[in-house]
Amino acid sequence: MIGENDIKHDVVPQSRNLDIGEMLAVELTPEEERKVLRKLDFILIPLMGCAYFLQFLDKLALSQSTLFNLRQDLNMHGSEYSWASAIFYFGYFFWSWPSSYVIVRLPIGKYLSVSVFLWGGILMCHAACTNFAGLMVARFFLGVGEAAIAPGFTLLTGMFYKREEQPLRQSAWFFGNCIAVLVGGLIAYGIGSISTGAIEHWKLLFLILGAITSTYGIVLFLLLPDSPAKAVFLKPSERTITIKRTLQNKTGVMDNGVFKWSQVREASIDPQVWLLVLNSFASNLCNGGITSFTSIITAGFGFTDLKALLMQMPQGAAQIVFLLITSLAATFVPSCRILGMILNTIVSVVGMLLIWKLNPAEQVGRMVGLTLGVVYAINLPISLSIVTSNVAGFSKKSVTSALLFIAYCVGNIVGPQFFLASEEPSYPTGITAAMSGLVLSIFFLLCLYVYYTWENRRRDKLYGSPADMTVGAELREELSNKTDRQIESFRYLL
Template sequence: MAKTDKPEQKPHGSDIQVADILELQPTQEENSKLLRKLDLRLMPVMCACYMLQLLDKLTLNFSSQLGLIQDLNLHGSQYSWTSSIFYFGYLFWTWPSSWLVVRLPLGKYIAVTALLWGAIVMCHGACNSFRGFMTVRFLLGAAEAAVAPGFALIVAMFYRRDEQPLRQGLWFAGNCIANIIGGLVSYGIEHIHSPLANWRVLFLVLGAVTAAYSVLLWTFLPDSPTKARFLNTREKKLAVLRTLEDTSSAMDENDFQMYQVLESLKDPQAWLLVMYTFSVNICNGGITTFNSLLINGFGFGSFQTLLLQIPIGGCQLAVLVVMSIMASMFKTSRLLLMACACALSLIGMVLIYALDHTNAYGRLGGTYLAAVFASNTPMSLSLIASNVGGFTKKSTVNAMLFFAYSAGNIVGPQLYLSSQAPVFITGVSSTIAGFCLGILFLGILFTYYVLENQKRSRHSDTDSEVFTEEERPETFINKTDKENPRFRYLV
């Protein structure tokens, strides 16, 4: 290999040298065993955490059927603002969090934020005014800002590019499970006879569960492959080796690279993902907050409304499973699958908009279809994990995506005007427009990736992403996709 002046690299917090890692020659059986071990130790922990996060977020939706609006005397647009202020908090902490996930031990940071957001959820149950409720909603949004971007980075550190779509989908399945069991939990709490209002009990119970789970996160969620206590020394080396030869390889070196932040802000793919994310999350903000009120407006009672939201999670889970498997089988299918999911949700919103008000079950089916676009979130994160090189750049683009996610969720509820209840014609119409724009931005992003790959191939001697003997794979650790001439974008 050619000599370089660059000092020998080693993963942060470890005595493992990259040169030692490259000398390993693992068998296929070793690699398969390690992959199974990573799946069994990481995926359940992350999936359960994300399930709790969405459950805590959905408490606002469910509590609207448990007396929250009446007890806090919310009127006009105040209920909409209790949703939007959550995403103001999320947006406020997104950028600081993108810096902290690089500077702090990632697993421990996520565990601490889980403890904080669990405590804040419990504080919801003590609120007696709109002002107090708005305060805890803002703090909850800030506390939850680290989880999804942090999980996306963990997948990028532990899994190869072709393995990432399925694993991003596995932990995101917690989102679907939360939708399935959230209605059951709320329905059960509705039948509790307590001196406290049922909506207060809901916040107290779910918040306490999350706070307790943070201890498990602290114990079992690793900061990086070299700090994973469930791996022995050789397995740690193999875990790094598995991703080292990926052109998108990035290891947590606790070193924040400002030039990578600036590159992110000039990257067309980042801004196309931002515009797509903002457009479709206009729907997410409205549906997540107003689903109960929409279904209730179709003519169903409060108990029925809680139970009828259970199939939403089932629909999301079915689409997520299909998309994750297909994206793993076909390397160039991610953007097409995302566009298809958006199209299904678009059809659902058109049904809600166009069907007669007496067709309650047809419009209910529309709400089920409208929610399946949420399965695109892990696909978006897998695009960043696969198509963005450099740990700081990945973190920054993740932050940009969740900044847009917050903005869309802030705008969405404001378009569901209380004066239009239970039809919410402005909110439904804006959601239809959002899905149309989302599909458009995905098409532009696909075109950009194809043209950029063709351009790189014209200026390169080879289309191969495999390093030659003259090249040092460690040279490309934490280099961005713009810096690596062998980088090719996956679509």
């Protein structure tokens, strides 16, 4: 047991509103810890999961609207649809870097809630578009509205959960993405089946989804916490337990509202950061095209427009199966996060090969290929769990998340440009480019695995085993907001 005097008070932000002596005096029992963990899992994770469900549902809306004559009504030709898909990520890119600064300076829960409310309103504005230019403006600002969500949820997961708990929890809120893929086509099918002559179905799709999203933003404003110290659904004693149980993470319990530029500089020269960024770019060369063109590709397999929406449901089922396998393995099997990501990417490469090489007449085989081809997408939550587990320092973590999503945007901007209008609906050039991106992703993941292994062994030889640290030393390191490269006892999780 360590005393209050063992900790310097100036490393703990006054905004945390927790008494350090009280926190150190708390002895955690396994039952108390399990109780708090259950409450977090049943309240915090569903809050984030529902928001992510709506985000991907809204993202799918553009692809689905092509089956409701969006392109014809807006008189779009040639590569204009590809640019309408890509401009969303220009908005995402534009706001990702400022967001990494703002998210540290403002209460994170409130900031994310307002972002959700605004992006819902922007989605409804899509229904007012009458030409390609108007759609481009709406798509750009939709990207701005959504840019903070995934990085913000990543930071919140790092605040509330231990490092070994994070892969499963990152996957749990990302599960909303898989559900959106699974039922998104069904929802669009239902909206498309509404009998109305007053408004086009693609406009109805944007209006309904946007209204639901903005309403949910209000729910988040009331319930989503800014930090463990301000979680309204936790009792004061449970907030103390939440903070103390994550001290061994050494990645920062919460921020103090100060953006550290020294941590920005460190992030810019950290090999792990750039390997994560390059992997994000490579995998999203595939994501940009497949997400935007999946409805057109599916219809090209010989399905009617409405049936093509329903045939996207197996993609969600495949993602759910591999998400469960990978996240559970990453939680309970040591050193297998990156290996699981490699496995998922290999499955997607096989799927892309089926689409590319099978004859157009082999409808079932190509549909299986498209279903397997989207499995790579579930690597995102595991990649984010690597950020929350292996990047210490709140500002560095925020910047790393921003860089990751900037690369995500660039990949999604470049990817659709390989889907040439003259090759509709099979898009052989686009499929080849997507497959090439996935192969590059495998290479960067292998490099990351080798780097973490080498760095951990180097630190063991230089500093000795981190198991020899006292509780007081661990607490000082956690509250100091140092980075992973500054903490001698820090070891990377593979």
